[in-house]
Amino acid sequence: MFNSRLKKKISELDSELEIFKQRIDLLENENNRIHAILNSMVEGVIAVDKDTRVLWLNPTAENIFNISQKNAQGKIFLEVFPNNDIADVIALVLKGKEPVSKELALIWPVQKVFQVNASPIFESKVTSGCLLVIHDITEIRRLETMRRDFVANVSHELKTPLTSIKGFVETLLEGALEDKENSVNFLKIINTHADRLNTLINDLLDLSHIESKEIVLKKDKFDLAGLVNEVISGFKSQAKKKGIEINSALPQGLEIFADKSKIEQVFTNLVNNAIKYNKENGFVRIYSEQLADKIKIVVEDSGSGIPAKDIPRIFERFYRVDKARSRQLGGTGLGLSIVKHIIELHGGNVGVESTEGLGSKFWFILPIS
């Protein structure tokens, strides 16, 4: 009798144990799933208890703040993340029991911009902690600033020639047409500025085309020396005016696989600069150096050179060493930027070596095949 009751109890316990085991498995699986989600999130996640002690953080949060879970766990938030703005957000959530969303700029330990979403954690209707989801929006903000600067730059570049055109037309209409000596000169100035507007718009369109993701390079095998000779002959009269000699020492039969019209634009922009910023009776030399599976092309000039402080920024859009001089020479400030983009599209890179007063060597490296 006792035995049978015992047996029944044991079997009941067994089945209960089975149910518990299943429940534990279920919970474990769920826990693993949540961990997998948290671990793979691009946002940083930090959980703190009601005393702001760190309970847990995911790998992204570890990366953002450069701290490990092991070192942070159990410590007061401000001790491990010395940032008052985030601590204020946590305090607000713990007190107000409402989610808070805020954009915060961090200077230390890293200079970044974050979107912080903080929500309270409830345990039987009592706030027991706070969960922070931190989204790094530094790159988004940086791109926005870049776009704003670009628009400001473009509008300034468009307004400059427009100011001259409008002013001289007004002057002519106000009676300067009778001023025979000056009126022709004024018309010439208007013409120059209209040309400049046109060049600027073309360069902008080129740049936006090259920068767009959809661009498809029409790659082909072609003779580099032949292309360079064509470009040089296009600059003959411009070079002659300043007495500049242009030489190409590229070996005959040097073939590369690239988009011919784009590479032509690279040479056109580099040779154009080399002539424009050269001294009277100077020279422009184009030569190559064979590297393992690449080719380095150098366009050297005997011009005024580039001050060392300007070299790191010379390939930036609208960056000019001497703004007034560039304008006077009809530059748009986009030529080198276009060169850089084209070469990078081909998997190559660009650079410059220059000594002030002695000249510059603009180079680019392209893969041969």
Added chain:
Amino acid sequence: MVKKIMIVEDDKDVNDLIAYNLRKEDFYVEQAFDGLSAQERIRKESFNIVILDIMLPGIDGFDICKLIKDDPRNFHTFIIVVSAKSHEQDKLYAHLLGADCYLSKPFNLASLLSTVREISANLDKEFLVKSR
């Protein structure tokens, strides 16, 4: 009284354009094409009107504006800013530094000239009152 006007503008064509139109109206005009040479001239001499661009190589227009207004000799100098910077904050900053008028590029030549004429007429009136 012939008014002395200084044009500070790095774009040669725009500078020449303003100078041409003002000389035609018998103003005495001096031209500066960068901040540094403008600074030199302004330190030596006082002008009735300064027409000033903001984005200049070297020293910018805001600095020149401050330089003029910091000198008590230039108490009566009128500053007309002509700039492609058209943000409200730039205008406000220029006014805070003592600019009297702000024209955005591309500016209307007629309104620049009428502003100069108006200032000049007021200077004449002041002169008459003082000399009485």
